[in-house]
Amino acid sequence: MNKNFADFMGKYDHQKMAVAVSGGVDSIALLHWMVELKIDVVCLHVNHCLRAAADIEAEYVKTTCEKLGIECHIFKWCGEKPETGLEDAARVARYKFMTDFCHENNIKYIVTAHQADDQIETFWMNLARGSGVYGLGAMRGVGENDGITILRPLLNVFRTELKKYCDDNNIKYFSDEMNYDPHYTRVKIRQNRHMVQDALGVSDDRLLLAIQNLGRVRESLEKNVEYLVNRVMKNGFALFNETFLFDLSPDIRLKFFGSIIQKIGGDRYQSRLNSLTVALDKLQNDCKFTLGHCTVRRFRGQIIVVPEGQKTSFRKRHGKKYFKKFEKK
Numbered sequence: 217m218n219k220n221f222a223d224f225m226g227k228y229d230h231q232k233m234a235v236a237v238s239g240g241v242d243s244i245a246l247l248h249w250m251v252e253l254k255i256d257v258v259c260l261h262v263n264h265c266l267r268a269a270a271d272i273e274a275e276y277v278k279t280t281c282e283k284l285g286i287e288c289h290i291f292k293w294c295g296e297k298p299e300t301g302l303e304d305a306a307r308v309a310r311y312k313f314m315t316d317f318c319h320e321n322n323i324k325y326i327v328t329a330h331q332a333d334d335q336i337e338t339f340w341m342n343l344a345r346g347s348g349v350y351g352l353g354a355m356r357g358v359g360e361n362d363g364i365t366i367l368r369p370l371l372n373v374f375r376t377e378l379k380k381y382c383d384d385n386n387i388k389y390f391s392d393e394m395n396y397d398p399h400y401t402r403v404k405i406r407q408n409r410h411m412v413q414d415a416l417g418v419s420d421d422r423l424l425l426a427i428q429n430l431g432r433v434r435e436s437l438e439k440n441v442e443y444l445v446n447r448v449m450k451n452g453f454a455l456f457n458e459t460f461l462f463d464l465s466p467d468i469r470l471k472f473f474g475s476i477i478q479k480i481g482g483d484r485y486q487s488r489l490n491s492l493t494v495a496l497d498k499l500q501n502d503c504k505f506t507l508g509h510c511t512v513r514r515f516r517g518q519i520i521v522v523p524e525g526q527k528t529s530f531r532k533r534h535g536k537k538y539f540k541k542f543e544k545k
Contacts, residue, residue, distance in 0.1 A: 217249050218377060224357065224369040225253055232256040233325040233367070234318055236310070237281075239273035241389040242329035244280070245378040246370060248387060250327065251284050259288040260317060260326070262310045266297070273390045280388075289317060303400065315362040324365055330355055331370040331378060332424055333406070339427050340405045348467060353431035362484075374420070441471045445479065454480060454521040461499065461519060469496065476521050481509035504528065 235250055237243040237259050250257050261277045263270050274290050281288035291313040298305045314326055335354050342351035359366040370378070382389055398404050412418050444464070448456040454476045464472060473496060474486040486492075487508045495507050504513040512521050513528040520528050 217252055217381075218370075218373045220372040221249060221369050222253065224367075225250070225255065228325065228367070230256075231325055232258070232323055233327050234258050234260050234314060234323050235327045236314060236329065237261050237277050238329075239277050239390040240329075241379050241382055241391075242331050242370065242375060244387060244389040245381050246327065246329040247280070247284070247286075248381075248385075251286065257286060257327075258321075258323070259286050260314050261288065261290045262293060262313050263290060264293045264306050264309070266302075266306070269390065276388070276390065291317075303402075311361050315364045318364045319362075325367055326361070326364055327367045327369065329370055330368045332372055332374045332420070335371050335427055336409065336420055336423050337402050337405050339423065340409060341401060344401075349430055349434050349437065350471070352427070353434040354427050356431070372424070437468065437471065441468060441475055444468075444472050445475050448476070449479070452480065452523065453526070454519075456519055458499065458514065458517045458519060461496075477508040477510050477512075480521055480523055481507075482523075483508050 233250075233255060235243070235247055235257050237247050238261065247257075247259060259277065259281045261274055263274045278288050278290060293306065293309045293313070318324070318326060338354040339352060342354065345351065355368055355371060357368050357371055359368070381387075398407060412423075413420070445454075448454045448460070461469060461473070470489070470492050474492050477483075477492075477495075478486045487495075491507060495505065495512065498505060499512070499514050499519060502514050502516070504511070506512070506524055509524045510521050511524050511526065511528055512519070522528055
């Protein structure tokens with residue numbers, strides 16, 4: 217068993233956890249390692265009904281869990297599938313099944329088998345999109361989805377080690393043919409990323425180290441942004457002056473404003489960079505507009521953000537006394 221994995225999971229002793237198991241080598245190895253650590257675990261498998269072998273794989277996951285003495289729950293994503301954005305839609309459906317189960321069964325953690333190769337591929341995908349430090353930090357070891365903590369303990373473990381573990385222990389696993397379909401961007405990167413090492417001598421280990429460093433920078437920035445957001449939030453809305461906003465450095469300003477919109481509007485993800493940039497340009501002058509289920513207004517140098525449909529009148533909403541107090545800040 218990998219020491220990095222064991223050390224990561226050691227922080228969560230005595231917690232019941234759900235583990236996402238597809239039947240592939242990564243998640244099958246993860247399941248066995250969690251059993252070796254004697255973690256109280258329940259297995260969750262989502263059959264996306266996209267491939268002929270999906271039912272066979274679901275049955276294999278169920279049989280494996282029976283042999284290991286683990287509770288197993290299988291969900292089916294049936295019905296029509298979108299013609300575009302299939303990967304994203306499948307991921308949203310998968311997490312919906314799993315987080316709903318965890319809420320219903322008082323489970324706080326879902327453990328996924330995203331590993332070091334996935335992390336590097338995510339880095340390249342985000343680099344191609346022109347992402348900044350937030351995207352280039354790639355996946356987080358600890359995240360959140362719909363109030364459930366998502367743990368990714370394999371981000372420092374490469375697939376070769378997981379495959380070797382399964383092969384050495386005669387543990388069966390499945391290979392998803394979609395993982396070899398160059399129609400998907402991630403697969404194109406997977407099939408060609410060796411060129412960076414071959415041509416430039418930049419190894420996967422060095423890329424992973426850079427991603428980890430970027431992740432630490434992201435964490436530091438996020439703590440700063442969280443502090444700023446908490447300063448201006450009051451009873452479900454945000455109120456601040458234009459100097460407060462535009463004195464921030466451009467990167468912090470974008471993240472701060474995006475966090476405000478996300479928190480008040482309630483969206484799972486922040487608004488797109490282009491939308492935030494346009495909004496900040498508008499806020500250079502008095503204006504009123506909607507973004508991310510929020511209404512944003514600037515008036516006489518003061519900026520207010522409220523849930524869409526609510527009033528943005530400073531005095532009517534907060535009272536003359538409060539407004540005067542705010543103006544002095």
